[in-house]
Amino acid sequence: MWQQRCWLQGLAYLVIIGLLGGCVSTSANEQPLEITFGASISITGKTAKEGEYVRDGYQFFVDTLNAQGGILIGGQRYQLRLRYYDDESNLERTAELYEKLINHDQVDFLLGPYGSDATSVAVAIAEKYHIPLVSGHGSASSIYANNYHYIFSVQTPARHYLNGVIDALLAADPSLKTLALLSETDSFSQDVAQGVRDYAQQRGLNVIYHGDYPSDARDVSHHLNIIKQLQPDMLLGAGHLQEALLIVKQAKSLDVTPKAIGLSVGPLLPQFRANLQHDADYILGPTQWTPALDYHGDDVWQTPAAFAQAFRQQYPQYKSVPYQVAESAASLIVFQRAFERAGTIDRLAVRDTIKGLKLATFFGPIQFDEQGVNSAKPMAVEQLYPDGQKYTVFPQAVAEQSLLYPMPAWSQR
Structure with missing residues (x-):
């Protein structure tokens, strides 16, 4: 009887070990969780140079956070991905590409293009599909004239x-x-x-x-x-x-x-x-920003000078860091903090969390008014x-x- 009991206990132990081993093996084979951001960016055309800064700022944030393990959201780690297309500084092309990013690429969230007119186009599409869009490069008041609910802008308004x-x-x-x-x-x-x-x-x-x-x-x-x-x-x-x-x-x-x-x-x-x-x-x-400003944030860089130094280490071809680069990174800080505080990537929950954010960042203060405009930064x-x-x-x-x-x-x- 004692031998039978020991045999059953041993068998149970082997089953548990096998199950645990199977779980570890399955987990190792799973694809890591990802959040994909989509944007159209002017890589060619009239605003190509500004578009280059926009792209590099987005990519710098993505690379930096991924190197640190991604973002912890509701107890799970997410890696970040950037998906973008060249809108050729053309508004019609901008509209086509945001539709493509949503319907074909199925991106999770949206980032803004360069320029207020292009941002107005992107915002209308974000509203249509109920996808939050954080803009770093469109500051005209016309963007917010239609009382949209899914647009948030980190920069000081154009006026x-x-x-x-x-x-x-x-x-x-x-x-x-x-x-x-x-x-x-x-x-x-x-x-x-x-x-x-x-x-x-x-x-x-x-x-x-x-x-x-x-x-x-x-x-x-x-x-x-x-x-x-x-x-x-x-x-x-x-x-x-x-x-x-x-x-x-x-x-x-x-x-x-x-x-x-x-x-x-x-x-x-x-x-x-x-x-x-x-x-x-x-x-x-x-x-909108310079490395000399005296801001102190709770983001990974904390100060303008530290952000500029880190960016130039990754992009040594830049003799100085344009403010468009910083705007792009600040846009993604908004998403990061919203994900962390909401504990989910549910779009509606993320949007509602963004509305209530009050952030101190290397880019400066970020707090959104009822229209989604950053009313805090000079x-x-x-x-x-x-x-x-x-x-x-x-x-x-x-x-x-x-x-x-x-x-x-x-x-x-």
Whole structure:
């Protein structure tokens, strides 16, 4: 009897070991859990360079988190994947690709493309399929005009883009009274321009000229000739890289020399300096982020300087880190924290969790208002110096260098 009992106990032990062994073997053969993010990105076309920064910022976050084991969600580890296509800087192509990402690739969540108009297209599709989309690169108010429920934007709204430039110049010279404004006709630039008009009035400035030009403009000399005659204290431009280059080149050729020039997008991109060389000196550019800012976050990088250093280690071809890179990474921090706090990747639960987030990040504070706009983060200002570098000059508390003012005449450089 005793022998039979021992035999049965031994058999039971072998069965348990076999079952455990089978479980371990099956677990080892299982595919790791994954979360796939989808985006269309401008790899070619007008905004190809900005699109390159967008892509590299997304991929840097994905690579960094995966190297640390992924994200722990509800007790399970998930690896991250990025799926993107080239939208060729074309809005129709953007729409097609987000449909493809959802219906063919079956991505789990969406990230934004580059530009406000493209983001507006993507947001409508995200709403259609009830998939949360976190945008890092579309800040025009028109994106949020339809009371959508699945869009969240980490960057400062477009209407505040040039406020910091105005503040920096008035801090340097409170006697400034007039400005001229040039703006591209796309939604982002028009939003920036409206913000300039509103804020100029608040600060006691008079907008003595406002001229619009079409996207892909080849000539703004008509506007600049008028501005030359009016002699404003400052010239501000709301547009993108190619138009920013055009404005500076033609301002020089026509000898338009206000006390300062500030342009919404372009001056801080490497191509601006590469194209203009020393003609880029003294130009001011607003920025969503710089490595010099004094932010302290609970993300993996914690500070702007640490993020910049880590990014350049992985992408040594970058001499500096554009703010578009940081925007991309910040977009994914939002998803990371939402997953962790919700304890699930259920889309509705993730969306509702994002609504209530209040984050301190290397990118700055992130907190969303009822429209999904980050209402917590200010802009900074950088200036291109004659030494070939660009420096944060505003806010003054974190300035790397003093603002060079006034801008010398073209003939005196």
